[in-house]
Amino acid sequence: MTSTLLKFFGPTPLSRRKALWGMALVAPNVLGLFFFFGVPVLMAFITSFREWNAIKPARYVGFDNFExxxxxxxxxxxxxxxxxxxxxxxxxxxxxxxxxxxxxxxxxxxxxxxxxxxxxxxxxxxxxxxxxxxxxxxxxxxxxxxxxxxxxxxxxxxxxxxxxxxxxxxxxxxxxxxxxxxxxxxxxxxxxxxxxxxxxxxxxxxxxxxxxxxxxxxxxxxxxxxxxxxxxxxxxxxxxxxxxxxxxxxxxxxxxxxxxxxxxxxxxxxxxxxxxxxxxxxxxxxxxxxxxxxxxxxxxxxxxxxxxxx
Amino acid sequence: MFKMKQTMLVIVLFLVASLLAVPVQAQEGSDPVITPVVCEEPGSLTMWVWDETWAAIIGASIDVWIAEYCPGAEVDLQVQPWGQYWDVLKTNAAGGDLPDVFNMSQDRFFFYADNDAILDLQPYWDMYGVDTTIWGSGLVGPYRWGEAGDLYAAPVNWDTIAMFYNKDMFDAAGLDYPTADWTWDDFAADAAALTDADNDVYGAAVYSEYQSGYPNWIAATGETPVVDAARTDCTLDNEDSIAALNFLKGLYDEGIMPGVSIMGGASADDSFNFWASERVAMVSGGSWKLPQAIDEVTFNWDVVQLPKHPETGRSRSIVHSVGYVASARTANPDLAANLILFLASDEGQMFFAEGGGVAPANPSPAIQQMWLDSFGDAGVNAQAFVDATADSQGVTVFDEVWDVMNTELVVQIFDLDIPVEDAVASVCEAINAELPE
Structure with missing residues (x-):
């Protein structure tokens, strides 16, 4: 398991270290994208199958909204x-x-x-x-x-x-x-x-x-x-x-x-x-x-x- | 001799008392209508308002509340500007994160109450011994909810509508200033005489927006403007509504009233600014416009009640009252209610009365007089707005139909020259679609 993960990051310790650095550097952007873009998009997808007025709990309505x-x-x-x-x-x-x-x-x-x-x-x-x-x-x-x-x-x-x-x-x-x-x-x-x-x-x-x-x-x-x-x-x-x-x-x-x-x-x-x-x-x-x-x-x-x- | 001495004493006492009367009138000149209560346990609250001026006034009264009635309490008072207030409020409601105490308007209350987002204040009114009928029904009616008509809000203020007129233009045209007993016919005649088409000067601008505009004229006929009180039917296509709108359209057709495009927008502020820049002689405007007019207008002006309908003999004003409400999910409901009680009390409302802007909702005669006196130097007939409360009409419209009846109808009639009958038909169709069956 560990070795597969290691291989994913690179074949040699040096390249692995480089890869980790790279990931650390892009992480803030990727995390930002995920939380402020990915999550809302996912929520919109789920919400489109619901009836929700923002205050009362949402209710699943299937394809009603699309109809x-x-x-x-x-x-x-x-x-x-x-x-x-x-x-x-x-x-x-x-x-x-x-x-x-x-x-x-x-x-x-x-x-x-x-x-x-x-x-x-x-x-x-x-x-x-x-x-x-x-x-x-x-x-x-x-x-x-x-x-x-x-x-x-x-x-x-x-x-x-x-x-x-x-x-x-x-x-x-x-x-x-x-x-x-x-x-x-x-x-x-x-x-x-x-x-x-x-x-x-x-x-x-x-x-x-x-x-x-x-x-x-x-x-x-x-x-x-x-x-x-x-x-x-x-x-x-x-x-x-x-x-x-x-x-x-x-x-x-x-x-x-x-x-x-x-x-x-x-x-x-x-x-x-x-x-x-x-x-x-x-x-x-x-x-x-x-x-x-x-x-x-x-x-x-x-x-x-x-x-x-x- | 003894009698003389007694009389002297009374006179002296009276003089001393009258010296004190102005600053302490509300507390000692007459019994307070609402008395604040010391809070049981201090805590922290967040509060939202949408206006900087209000924030300053409310902030000052909150300081008194903390010092006198709730030492150790903390209130985080925030201004969410009007342009985004309702969007932000709704977003926060969605996140279950409403402020503990916030300002509410009558047309939006329905949505939040219907969704159980607002705290029922009636148990607190009962506990504090406040009789909620002291406020006029136009102020609190729209804030009542549920079978028993519980009052969910404390009214902050009242706003009524009157006619602002340019005295210099009346003088130049050789006309007498209007008085409270003028009729629609007098108004139309004055407006025609004040129009100077060659110089692009109009007689009157009185149709813009629900509160300042055409609904006042419909109300004068006896009809409930736009939507009936039960919220089941659009009333714009009723005979009296159409007649009132046609009266206004007649003035527009004759070039006495400017169109929406000429004024640059369909809002009451656009009309008011047009008047302030001396392009129109008369404009219908709210009491909240008094401070701006006093500060900024350079010509001589005054206000008078809206003209009376020639047949019903009524001059009716749309009245609105902003409310203080508490979130149903506040962690400190008792404290929130205690703060709201203070803000609605004579002591809390004095800051509004002295501020010389917003007319305080607290019905104490001393508070109301204090508000009138705050315009003392300006020589303006602010009493016209108080008189307008006598025969006034509460708000019946709500969020979803706001734009349709506020701007769509106005633009169709007063800019695109669509006949009144056709415009109300299309607008009523849109409004009825949003009304419950």
Missing amino acids: RLATDPKFEQALTNTFKLIGLTVPIEMVLALGIAVLLNQPLRGRNWLRMAYFLPVVTSTVAASVVWTSIFQPRYGILSDLLAPVGLGETKWLVDPGLVLIPVGVVAIWQRLGFDMVLFLAGLQAIPGELYEAALIDGANRWQRFRNVTLPMLSPTTFLVVVLAIINGFQIFDQVYVMTLRTVPGGVGGSATTLTYFLYRRAFTNSEFGYASAVALVLFLLVLGVTVVQLVMQRYWVYYESDEG
């Missing part, structure tokens, strides 16, 4: 809103981030300043940013209404109109995410060997052809990573909705801005339906997992890994 989800129009609305937001934000976010990364990869004056400027929103508190954006979108006195007045869109009730409210939420989500995606793209761009561009130049490729046939394929592993992260992030949009609709109708008029995470929050903390909310969390988890697996399968049709060619 209720299947027929709850408010859940369906939250699901639709979440997919709408992902559809709205992810493509725009990708194109903008790539464009900015390509521009800031050029030898521009002051590009370090520009890179920093684009990255600032990432490290800005979402709540603070959302508060500022809320005032920008204010229909009468907001900056946006002045800018849009010439095209007849002044005094648009962005945060109240059920048909429009996802737009400001999406804009803030994109704005906050752009810098992060840009940094990933920049790193990807800088890893592309210069000789490929030289070879393309010699072959007479113009600027667009070089971008289309060299940059895009070489960048595809990065693009894949960015898409996966952006979609996962899209599923988790919460703060923007919370803050930007707080002062008018929380969650939007008729739930028009309610995303899955916001729906979950309201069910848990307003209606005290922690079991039902946990079921939403579980569905959210399965959705993210499913979408990510599909992307992993699809990637072989469009992602180009140089090392595969040897």
Whole structure:
């Protein structure tokens, strides 16, 4: 028994000692992850099969919570809103981030300043940013209404109109995410060997052809990573909705801005339906997992890994 | 001669007594309504409040409690800011870790009482000989629970609603200041005259939020606003509710009242700030707004009772009272109840009365007068809020429907221009879904 355990840590005393040191060093992080992430996730899983209002003892109800989800129009609305937001934000976010990364990869004056400027929103508190954006979108006195007045869109009730409210939420989500995606793209761009561009130049490729046939394929592993992260992030949009609709109708008029995470929050903390909310969390988890697996399968049709060619 | 001397003595005694009257009025000027009791055994308690100002006032009274009535006791008084108070409270309830004593609101009490999380204080009221009917039913009714209507909370304060108006704007428009006998028609006429569309100045903003806004107008018709007292039916789609809402929407349609988007939000604070920045001449606001108005408002202003409904002749205010409650699982129930008794007593409530902000719930005339006197220098008709308690309406709504009726309805009618009948239909559908069958 002892010898098996010893072998697990390493074949020689020296390597065992090294392994122990390594484990000691990662232990705080792993334990933290286990207690503050692993345990709550497990509890949410168990709670999703229970009826629990946080005060009275929980009661096992089998799949009742999930059956209720299947027929709850408010859940369906939250699901639709979440997919709408992902559809709205992810493509725009990708194109903008790539464009900015390509521009800031050029030898521009002051590009370090520009890179920093684009990255600032990432490290800005979402709540603070959302508060500022809320005032920008204010229909009468907001900056946006002045800018849009010439095209007849002044005094648009962005945060109240059920048909429009996802737009400001999406804009803030994109704005906050752009810098992060840009940094990933920049790193990807800088890893592309210069000789490929030289070879393309010699072959007479113009600027667009070089971008289309060299940059895009070489960048595809990065693009894949960015898409996966952006979609996962899209599923988790919460703060923007919370803050930007707080002062008018929380969650939007008729739930028009309610995303899955916001729906979950309201069910848990307003209606005290922690079991039902946990079921939403579980569905959210399965959705993210499913979408990510599909992307992993699809990637072989469009992602180009140089090392595969040897 | 003897008679003269006796008269002189009486006069002198009276003068001496009147010198003492201001500071000690509550203790000696009249019999106290609630007298504190010395605690049996000191111990330690945790207590939560949601407001810094309250924490300072309550902290001062707790110091007196410890010094005079419970030497050796310790109270860990914590502020959980309003923005997170209810989430944190619920999370702690889930962990079985509620503070021993904490503040409760009438609309949330139902949930905690229904789940046996709050200590029944009735045995203590009986033991201490406190007659719980001394508090008005609007203050304590929502805190009664169970078959016998036991009182689970001690009311801290009362809040009523009145109209704050900008005197300078009334002067500029050549209008007389409103008086307590004004009607909805007088109000509408004044609001129209005070509107200055060219300069983006509105006449009135009176619809925002349950407590400060439209429900006061529904209540004036005689209808119980939003949900009936038995909590079984949404009343917004009843005839009188619709009529009251249509009266307000008429003012909005004519450009006399600003929309939600114009004011930047659907909360009563948004309306009040709009008034404080001289964008609207009249705003309905709570008594808790008096200190802020006195401190911050730069123009001349005053308050008057809400206008009377032209047919019922009633001006009705929504009244709310924050309560002190104890956790059902506190390790020191006797001590917690003793502290709550002190905080509700004349002696404990004096700190609120002197603070010149929150109106103390203790009905002692001396305490109430002390509160009115605390605004002495400001020249404000704070009496309007006291008068509003005479015909007032307690809170009938609860947590789950709060946003729907507080913001959804208001935004639909006063921003998205949805007809009142359609808006109340959709809101009532949502509210009825949350009501027990």
